[in-house]
Amino acid sequence: MASRALILFAHGARSAGWAEPFERLRDMTAARVDDCEVSLAFLELMAPSLPDEVAAMAARGITRISIVPVFLGLGGHLQRDLPALVERLRTQHPQLSIDVAGPVGEDAGVLAAMADYCVTSLS
Amino acid sequence: MASRALILFAHGARSAGWAEPFERLRDMTAARVDDCEVSLAFLELMAPSLPDEVAAMAARGITRISIVPVFLGLGGHLQRDLPALVERLRTQHPQLSIDVAGPVGEDAGVLAAMADYCVTSLS
Numbered sequence: 001m002a003s004r005a006l007i008l009f010a011h012g013a014r015s016a017g018w019a020e021p022f023e024r025l026r027d028m029t030a031a032r033v034d035d036c037e038v039s040l041a042f043l044e045l046m047a048p049s050l051p052d053e054v055a056a057m058a059a060r061g062i063t064r065i066s067i068v069p070v071f072l073g074l075g076g077h078l079q080r081d082l083p084a085l086v087e088r089l090r091t092q093h094p095q096l097s098i099d100v101a102g103p104v105g106e107d108a109g110v111l112a113a114m115a116d117y118c119v120t121s122l123s
Numbered sequence: 124m125a126s127r128a129l130i131l132f133a134h135g136a137r138s139a140g141w142a143e144p145f146e147r148l149r150d151m152t153a154a155r156v157d158d159c160e161v162s163l164a165f166l167e168l169m170a171p172s173l174p175d176e177v178a179a180m181a182a183r184g185i186t187r188i189s190i191v192p193v194f195l196g197l198g199g200h201l202q203r204d205l206p207a208l209v210e211r212l213r214t215q216h217p218q219l220s221i222d223v224a225g226p227v228g229e230d231a232g233v234l235a236a237m238a239d240y241c242v243t244s245l246s
Contacts, residue, residue, distance in 0.1 A: 006245055013198035021196055021229045028238040033245060068241050072195060073144050075136035101244040104237045106144045113236035114227045115151040118191050121224040122129055122156060 005037040005062045009050055010070045011077065012042035019046060022070055037062065043077055050082075054089050054096070064097045072105030128160040128185045132173055133193040134200065135165035142169060145193060160185065166200055173205075177212050177219070187220045195228030 006029065010022045022040055030038035041053040048056070050067075057065060067086070069078050086098055104110050129152065133145045145163055153161035164176040171179070173190075180188060190209070192201050209221055227233050 004245075006241060008241065010195070013196060015196075015198045015202060018196035018198040021226075021234060025234055025237050025241070028234060029241040032238065032242050036245060038241075066245055068244050070195060070237065072133070072193060073136060073138075073141035075138045075141040079138060101240075103144075104240050107236070107240045109239055110233065110236045111144060111148055111151060113230070113233045114148050114193065115155065116232055117224075117227050117230045118129060118131065118148070118152040118161075119155050121191050122127075122159060122189055 002035045002037050003062060004035060004064045005039065005057050005066070006033065007050065007053055007057075007065060007067045008038070008040050008070050009067050009082065010040060010042055010046075012044045012046035014045055025070065043081060050085050051089060051092075054093065054098075058093045058096055063095065066099050066101065068101045069103045071103040074103055074106065078103055125158045125160050126185060127158060127187045128162065128180050128189070129156065130173065130176060130180075130188060130190045131161070131163050131193050132190050132205065133163060133165055133169075135167045135169035137168055148193065166204060173208050174212060174215075177216065177221075181216045181219055186218065189222050189224065191224045192226045194226040197226055197229065201226055 008022060008026055026038050026040050039053060041048050041050040069082060071078055086100055090098055131145060131149055149161050149163050162176060164171050164173040177188060192205060194201055209223055213221055
């Protein structure tokens with residue numbers, strides 16, 4: 001069993017269909033990594049929450065968790081809500097190593113792909 | 124002067140820094156298109172709003188506007204708010220041609236770039 005996990009952390013929304021590209025992203029990522037669980041967790045409106053997902057992982061022996069915020073920009077959710085959640089999780093699960101990446105939307109490769117899409121939308 | 128424009132439509136947030144990757148995306152896209160203005164407009168919390176941006180464009184002779192939603196998923200904002208805004212804009216500016224693309228986050232190239240970022244975050 002993997003002892004490592006990657007959690008794609010997304011906002012959540014009322015429309016069930018909203019999560020569809022995030023589910024695709026989870027599956028695409030999972031297909032490319034070995035010995036690492038890949039799952040989704042949400043800030044609000046959708047399940048599982050980040051604390052529930054981390055607790056379930058800790059209970060089954062995961063020791064190292066990387067969180068990638070699937071957000072476009074660095075707003076209050078990533079500047080305040082996520083750090084507060086992670087601080088509580090580190091206190092609750094001191095045996096876990098938890099690291100947090102920057103938001104996907106600030107990655108140069110993601111921005112380049114979005115620019116490609118914008119340019120293509122004009123043709 | 125360009126008669127065509129591309130509007131990158133984003134959610135908006137309270138943190139001024141949130142818009143930074145969207146501004147980079149606007150500049151990267153603008154550098155790659157000819158005879159087309161590229162600008163940002165926001166649903167809420169940031170200016171300009173989409174109606175204000177479209178009205179300003181119409182006033183200076185833009186005749187054709189493409190809107191690209193810089194959103195990750197297709198939630199209520201894109202299923203209800205944006206179509207309602209666009210319907211009003213078409214009524215208010217009947218001389219304008221306005222088309223709306225799918226959200227950037229559902230594009231295969233953008234998803235692939237996000238998966239690359241997720242995989243890289245593990246190393």
